[in-house]
Amino acid sequence: MLVIPQAILDNMVDHARELAPHECCGILSGKDQVIDECYRITNILATMSEADLSRFEGAKLSDLQRLSPEERADIAFQMDAKEMALTQRDIRSKGLDLLAFYHSHTASPARPSQTDIAIAMEFESYRSKLNLPEPFHLIVSLQNSHLPVIRAFRIQQSHAIEISINPLN
Numbered sequence: 690m691l692v693i694p695q696a697i698l699d700n701m702v703d704h705a706r707e708l709a710p711h712e713c714c715g716i717l718s719g720k721d722q723v724i725d726e727c728y729r730i731t732n733i734l735a736t737m738s739e740a741d742l743s744r745f746e747g748a749k750l751s752d753l754q755r756l757s758p759e760e761r762a763d764i765a766f767q768m769d770a771k772e773m774a775l776t777q778r779d780i781r782s783k784g785l786d787l788l789a790f791y792h793s794h795t796a797s798p799a800r801p802s803q804t805d806i807a808i809a810m811e812f813e814s815y816r817s818k819l820n821l822p823e824p825f826h827l828i829v830s831l832q833n834s835h836l837p838v839i840r841a842f843r844i845q846q847s848h849a850i851e852i853s854i855n856p857l858n
């Protein structure tokens with residue numbers, strides 16, 4: 690179970706709505722299973738080169754290469770590395786941990802795509818070197834614009850396991 694203040698859940702939905710039709714992304718900090726703070730991070734996928742895009746899996750890659758940068762950002766995200774580093778520094782200075790990554794799906798359900806799982810597994814491959822705890826992955830879905838849905842997952846060995854969210858008022 691993951692405890693998240695209602696104000697942070699609302700903030701993530703606001704962020705998703707502001708960036709739509711692009712996907713938004715960000716980081717949540719806290720301790721153990723309790724989220725404390727939300728950091729919005731820039732989605733830089735719209736400006737990535739073809740070489741950078743080669744990290745995406747085959748089927749999706751050919752789709753991505755055919756799209757304009759604007760269209761790419763509608764279907765996927767890549768966090769700005771410099772902002773991520775500054776965020777990690779801020780989180781450490783407060784004695785907290787980077788507990789979760791979040792991003793939005795503007796037109797699909799709140800569950801990890803194959804690309805999301807590939808990105809999470811890539812992060813797993815160097816996470817221990819960064820001395821970070823295993824992260825939760827949250828997805829904000831705007832598929833039903835009147836009823837946004839947020840779901841949380843652990844991603845292990847290319848499988849997504851849902852974790853319940855307990856809103857804290």
Ligand SMILES: [Zn+2]
Nearest residue numbers: 794801802805
């Ligand atoms: Zn996604």
